[in-house]
Amino acid sequence: MVILESKLGLTKVGKVLEIRKPFPLIGHISFGIIDRGYNNLQVRITTLCSLSCIFCSVSAGPKSNREREFILRDPEWLYEWIKYACNFKSSFHLIFDGMGDPITHKDLPEFVKAVREMKNVKSITVETRLFPANIKTLEKLKDAGIDRLNVSIDTLNEEKGKLLSGNNFYSVKKVKELIKYAHEELGIAIHLAPVWIPTVNDEDIEEIIQFAIKIGLGEKFPPLGIQKYVSHKYGRKVPGIIALSWKEFEKWMRKLEDRYKIKLLLDPKDYGLEKSERIPNGYKKGEIVKLSLVEKGLLKNEYLAIPPKKDRVFTLISRRESLSIGDIVYAKIIHDKDGILIAIPV
Numbered sequence: 001m002v003i004l005e006s007k008l009g010l011t012k013v014g015k016v017l018e019i020r021k022p023f024p025l026i027g028h029i030s031f032g033i034i035d036r037g038y039n040n041l042q043v044r045i046t047t048l049c050s051l052s053c054i055f056c057s058v059s060a061g062p063k064s065n066r067e068r069e070f071i072l073r074d075p076e077w078l079y080e081w082i083k084y085a086c087n088f089k090s091s092f093h094l095i096f097d098g099m100g101d102p103i104t105h106k107d108l109p110e111f112v113k114a115v116r117e118m119k120n121v122k123s124i125t126v127e128t129r130l131f132p133a134n135i136k137t138l139e140k141l142k143d144a145g146i147d148r149l150n151v152s153i154d155t156l157n158e159e160k161g162k163l164l165s166g167n168n169f170y171s172v173k174k175v176k177e178l179i180k181y182a183h184e185e186l187g188i189a190i191h192l193a194p195v196w197i198p199t200v201n202d203e204d205i206e207e208i209i210q211f212a213i214k215i216g217l218g219e220k221f222p223p224l225g226i227q228k229y230v231s232h233k234y235g236r237k238v239p240g241i242i243a244l245s246w247k248e249f250e251k252w253m254r255k256l257e258d259r260y261k262i263k264l265l266l267d268p269k270d271y272g273l274e275k276s277e278r279i280p281n282g283y284k285k286g287e288i289v290k291l292s293l294v295e296k297g298l299l300k301n302e303y304l305a306i307p308p309k310k311d312r313v314f315t316l317i318s319r320r321e322s323l324s325i326g327d328i329v330y331a332k333i334i335h336d337k338d339g340i341l342i343a344i345p346v
Helices: 075-085 108-116 135-144 158-165 172-185 202-214 246-260
Strands: 003-005 010-013 016-019 032-034 040-044 069-072 092-096 121-128 148-151 189-192 288-296 302-306 314-317 328-335 342-345
Touching: 010 288, 032 075, 040 075, 075 108, 092 108, 108 121, 108 135, 135 172, 148 172, 158 172, 172 189, 189 202, 202 246, 288 314, 314 328
Parallel strands: 016 069, 040 092, 092 121, 121 148, 148 189, 314 342
Antiparallel strands: 003 010, 010 016, 032 040, 288 302, 288 328, 302 314, 328 342
């Protein structure tokens, strides 16, 4: 396997790009920090996932056709960027989520530990499918200071679980056992977040609600956050399934709320979220910037690019021009929302 290193803190191992200091951790949707204007920050340390769910909105996993995968290797460097965020956010929640599953990162507990003692950090959540986690993984996360697990589980049926996850080694039974252990033995709050795929797992959603009620979830946080299946441009589509409108989705959620006497239609306040000052961007949509191409991006025709200040990372999209790593280009910023920076050559 070819391993290539750069002075920018990038190490390429096959198609995986390992990220360390001094590479910037704000600006990209796939890794680093995302600030959406609330009193929380999304932290993304890997795009890798062990599953290839048939409905995955970001097409992650072994069956992915991505150009590159990304993984952060430097907990202390993440700490420095979170510390920078503290200049603008006095108190906030952290959620480790991503275009992969954070639980697959062997150093996840070290990343949690690195930011746990920061006085500005109110809570730490990990969003995961709990595969291939085990009891030792959970105990390490508890010791590191995790508060909550947002667990994506879409059925309690063993065979259907393998089908939906795209992995014959996936075990619903094991995931249920880990959920109960985390909740009952370790005191970690659990929030179940199944994706409802109409006509595919209707009954399964109700069984998951019953499971949450049975084991007593919901003491600290809402026990369930049922997600609407959405057909994303770059995600996987379930054959023959048409995504429902939000009106239709909410109608069924209300029926389930009445049936099980549990809140399912949630808003940011249910998670303790409120509007907050944003980390300053420094780059605006429409602006022309000088960028250095440093690596291929997540998808075809995408590149990682950095400006002269090296304070942010851009996604440069070029479908017409043939570009090479090391090129210097002038580009127009076409997206700056939530600090995610996308540009095209001019």
